[in-house]
Amino acid sequence: MTRIVVCSGESSGDALVQELLPALRALFGTGLQLSVLTGSPVDGLEEGEVLCPAPEPVLGISMGGARRWRPVLESVWQTLAPEPPDLFIAISHHGFNLVLAAELKALGGATTKTLMVAPPEVWAWDVRSWLRAVGLVLRWVAPRRQSVPFVLGAMSNRGRATVKVFDGIACLTEPNLKAYRRLDRKHEAGRLVAKVGHPFARYAEAAVQQRVCDAARALRATLVSSSEDLLVGLFPGSREAEVDHLLPIMLDAVDLLRGRFGDRLKFVVAASDERRSAQIRRVLDDHSQHSSVASNRQVTGQAETIVGAADFGLLCSGTVTLLAASLGLPSVVIYGWSLPRTLLYHLLLRRGRVSSGRGAELVGFALASAVVGERVFPELPMRQCTPRGVAASLEEIIGDEGARERIRMHQQRLLALLQPSPPSAGYGKTADTPMERVAQIGLQLLAGSAERA
Secondary structure, eight states: OEEEEEEOOSHHHHHHHHHHHHHHHHHHGGGEEEEEEOSSOOTTOOTTOBOSOOOOOOOTTOHHHHHHHHHHHHHHHHHHTTSOOSEEEEESOHHHHHHHHHHHHHHHGGGSEEEEESOOOGGGBOOOHHHHHHHHHHHHHSOTTSHHHHHHHHHHTTTHHHHHHOSEEEESSHHHHHHHHHHHHHTTOOOEEEEOOOGGGGGGSHHHHHHHHHHHHHHHHHHOSSTTOEEEEEEOOSSHHHHHHHHHHHHHHHHHHHHHHGGGEEEEEEESSHHHHHHHHHHHHHHHTTOSSOSOOEEESOHHHHHHHOSEEEEESSHHHHHHHHHTOOEEEEOOOOHHHHHHHHHHBOBSSOOSSSSOOBSSSSHHHHHHTSOOSOEEOGGGOSHHHHHHHHHHHHSOTTHHHHHHHHHHHHHHHTSOOOGGGTSOTTOOSHHHHHHHHHHHHHHHHHHHO
16 A cells, blocks of 8 residues: 655645646555645545645745644644655645655655655745855754744755755756756755646647637626627635735726726636635625626636636736736736735845846746746736736736737747656656656655665
8 A cells, every 4th residue: 555645735736736636546546545635625535535624825935824834734744643654745835845744754764755746946046145044044943843944944045955855856847947957966866856847738739729718718708798898807816815915906907997998898806716716705895885897707716717718817926827828818917915025035036137047037026937038927016016007007918919929929938848858757658747747756756765675
């Protein structure tokens, strides 16, 4: 019996878990014992496979978030400590998973293998020497379960902790593949580092494009009444604080634009799950009391279809920027960061033009821009993220006839960059999807462990 623990904690990671579970079942068969922890409900889980109640999705470097999920970490630890898993697969949520993986490795030793899927984009971190020193001190002074100091210490080492703790690293993007291979060579860690490709690479296939188009056409028919209407997709994020802060700004921006475009401007709000759906309904109800914009246009769990149906988008920074770029939706990216988080990101992230040398530089904070190496969407940071600023930026791309052509060029380049590495990079030729490749890498790690035993 092979015991595998899969742990996520954010909506984007939970979507990968949904695709990974069938791949694990198919590869390991009846000899598989699964335990799963996610931040939102996942279909297909059998009785006894849920590790513990899911935490509220949080950022790995969030102080408030760390306090919220520390009890979950303790609960998971008490469950796994008596019998450590053979393989621990961590998906996204770097803070939580890095701490848990380090504890499991210390407990299980060489018999417990750890695999990180969608690791943090360390290639984009630019930590100054003073912050590196502070992070190192915090890392060694604080216990591993004091997650925020530990993760900041890991960030100060530009991902060294990830390479040290995880036996395998499955990257989704090309920049991260190069960064982790460089770290692996530098620290002589001997890890299995591979690019499995991103699930959004499937949008390069004609059959998938047609499926999305058909679903989008059906949804659009329920949202607009004329071919002259403009449909704006609002994506306020998957976290409670993001929705509370960004959705009112988005709705106020739509109000301002209706003064320019009238009733032909429609909108639809994308809710990541039922938890966010209830929150969005409350925000829409509050907004409808002082607005003429209809408050009943909300769709849950169909981000792909909404992107396909919309003419333009307002996006909270995150995985949805990659989705919008993959499907060619002209959009504006907005941020609702607090002042401390804004300062931290300005310290940690490289910005400017992308260079071809050893250090890559971000042209923006959006993930799509980071992968492509060019600014894909207009981005409005905190100081510009006001209803008037958002409305002005969206109106500019609505009136720009070349906007869709430019996003189409970025789309073609992005889809090429999201394709996987050759099968020799750690997975077999029989693996057709990114998560099937992850399952193959997990099997290879376990086979190496059995040989050494």
